[in-house]
Amino acid sequence: MNNQYNTRAIMASLLICGFVGMFSETALNIAITNLMEEFQISAATAQWLTTGYLLTLGIIMPISGLLLQMFTTRQMFMGSLISFIVGTLIGALALNFEMLMFARVLQAAGMALLLPLLFNTVLVIYPPQKRGVAMGFVGLVIMFAPAIGPTISGLLIEYLTWHYIFWLSLPFLIIGLLIGLKYLENVTDVTKARIDLLSVALSTIGFGGVVFGFSKAGEGVEGWSSMVVVTSIIVGLVALVLFILRQNLMHDPMMNLNVFKYPMYVTGLLLVLSCMIFVMSSMIILPMFLQTGAGLSVFIAGLMLLPGSALNGILGPLVGRLFDKFGPKWLVIPGLILVAVVLWFFTTLSPASSVVFIVALHTALMVGICMIWMPAQTNGLNQLPPELYPHGTAVLNSLQQVAGAIGIAVAISILTNGKEKYLHGSSDPTKLTEIASATTAGTQSVFWFMLIIALLGLILGFFIRRVVNHEERYSAH
Incomplete structure (x- = not known):
């Protein structure tokens, strides 16, 4: 199967574009304060640049399974990239909030088509025994790009303006488009699906x-x-x-829910969703703690989270190789144990915790997540018959957006409640040290919540087993 496709070129074009897309998802977060001043908007309005992005993903991704059956691979790729490039260009030229908001929606629409296409293409062009490594590279993009977003944009804002976040992305998208136009073939069958x-x-x-x-x-x-x-x-x-x-x-x-009849798919899905909650919660709570609780600058807080996220991305392909060789159990269970232990240590955070301690914990957390996410996801998708691939990836990607939104919301509300409860009993609630202690108390509560999810995940992890894929079954007969 591998001979007929130029898998390297196809993957290169999809991964370059995917990287820029995931980078864009978080790159603007650091610029929110600047945008509020420049456009004279409130925090709640500015938040729409992220909420609107997530919302567009949440709306388009569920119909991606249908779109993958209606359009050829090249048509989907072209559509997603045109939307993305136009959105990025408008963002780079944006003169007001409305223009920037419109740019974000176009970017998100491009991303919502590109991600399912990426997963689906991997499932079609790689045989089951080689999928782990390929999915590892996909994992590298999905984890490393959003993590590096705030750090790079922090630098760009420091020395240039936020417009350069978009200008930086444009050439990469155009390169990805050109490689795709040359090498990407139609890998899926088009069925005249009824809308x-x-x-x-x-x-x-x-x-x-x-x-x-x-x-x-x-x-x-x-x-x-x-x-x-x-x-x-x-x-x-x-x-x-x-x-x-x-x-x-x-x-x-439109979305074939028969995917839920496959136990390993469901197990993998639940583990991926818990990882999404860990990532999104820690990515929003730790910077808040580092800035308010530990009194560090935005740029330093961004830099502190970089080693863990970078290592998570770099380990992706290696974890993929180990998965291809040994199956999921020997990666997922140790990964869940590592995550649980780290989260337990995180419940002891205080303003006095050293930078090295926090960086080491975050790095260990991201390594653990890497050991769970990719093997659970690939193993789950491997259990599906090929005709359910588009539906399996659509369900997975849609629920991930939902889990991400839930993770952020629950984490922030636990943090806020923890802070309020602490300040309520405080003799001087306006004192900076008291606010830092309150933030710490709230942060610890968030990590207790994550620890409970990790322990439930660990119980689930014991049920995971390697899947004999449909294609392997046929070749065995």
Whole structure:
């Protein structure tokens, strides 16, 4: 199977574009304060640059399985990159908040088409016994790019302006597009899938409502008690229930939920979602703790998280090789134990904790996540028959966005409650040392919450076993 595709060139073009996409997801986060001053907008409005991005992903990704069947690989690739390049160019030239917001939505739309295409292409062009390494490279992109985003943009903002975050991305996207146009072939069969408008509407309201509700809750002032938050989460959940019922009744569903009949897929999915919660929660809570609790600058806080994220990315391909050789169990269980131990240490954080201690813990956390994420995900997808690949990746990518939004929202609300509870009992709640201690108390509570998830994940990890893939079964007969 491998001979007919130029797998290296295909992967290079998809990975370059994927890297820029994931980089864009977090690169603007550090610029939020500058943007608030420049455009005279509130924090809640500025937050939309991230919320809107996540929301677009949450709406388009569920229909990606359908789109992958309706359009050829090259058409999907072209569509995603044109959307991305136009969005990035508008972002680079943005004169006001509305223009920048529009740019973010176009970027996210490109990313929402590109990620499922990337996963699906790997499943088609690599035989099962070589998928681990390929997925390891995908993992490198998905983990390392968002982690390096804040550090690079911190440098760009320090010496240039935030516009350069977009200017820096443009040439890479164009290179990725050119390589793809030359080497990317149509690797999937196009079926004339019928669009069920009701399914599209329910999925949009469902995933969109849940992601929006949790993102709004994470923004803070009223949090969970806000009418908007409660309403959008309830409406989203009702729409999702109706969406699931609708898919089960359809002969040709938009998102085929038969993927949930495969136990290793479900196990892998749950483990990937817990990893997503660990990553998103720690990526938002640690910088807050480092700045408010430990009094460090934004740039230093960004730099401190870099070693762990870089190592996580670099180890991806190696973990992939080990997975191809030994299967998932010997990676996932030690990974979960490592994560649980690290999270337990994180519950002891204080303003007096040394920088080295925090960097070492974060690095160990990211190594543990790397050992769980890729093997659990690849093993799960390997259990699916080829006709369910687009649906398996659509479910995985959609739920990851939801888990990310939930992770951030829950982490921020636990942090805020912990802080308020501490300051409530404080004799001088405005004193800086007291605020630092309050932030510490809130941060510790977040890590207890993550530790509980890790322990549940560990129980689940004992049930994981290597999958004999469908394709291998056929070749064995």
